[in-house]
Amino acid sequence: MATLEQVQPTDVPEGEGVRRRDFINVAAVSFAGVGAVAVALPLINQMNPSADVLALASIEVDVSKIAEGQAIKTIFRKQPLFIRHLTAKEIAEANAVPVDSLRDPQTLAERTKAGKEQWLITMGVCTHLGCVPLGAGEGENRGEFGGYFCPCHGSHYDTAARIRKGPAPKNLQVPEYAFKSDTVVQIG
Structure with a gap:
């Protein structure tokens, strides 16, 4: 056995x-x-x-109490959400508009679910500068086309929430949603 005095640094091979x-x-x-x-x-x-x-992230809304021709406002992800129960007349008006005449061309069928065309669900934020359009509340100005009217800069939306007049570049956004039953819709 080697003692401390006997081990020198040169005794350990280099690299080990x-x-x-x-x-x-x-x-x-x-x-x-x-x-x-x-x-x-x-x-x-x-x-x-x-x-x-x-x-x-998702909400459920009971739409059974929304009468035909009425709309409600609720909050989804800290933004207003409009749910409108369209009348047969409003559906006919929306379908009568030539799609190629629209700034942001979409049919009513593209903006609603099959079999539930009477329910229009959109975000309540104008696509121009983010104001909240009028038209969902009772007695509010619905604009020249019977849908929504943004008082900030004068954008007019039709009954399918499509931009028809004013500075807004796009239609009101339709969020992802699905009907859980005939009266309950899940948004998000």
């Missing part, structure tokens, strides 16, 4: 064993990696939707 410098380099890189992860995780996590937004 862990040198102190190697250990310090590995420790420093590991420490920097852990620090980078500790900084990056909160930055990435703050980009996730907040809990109140996740809670409203």
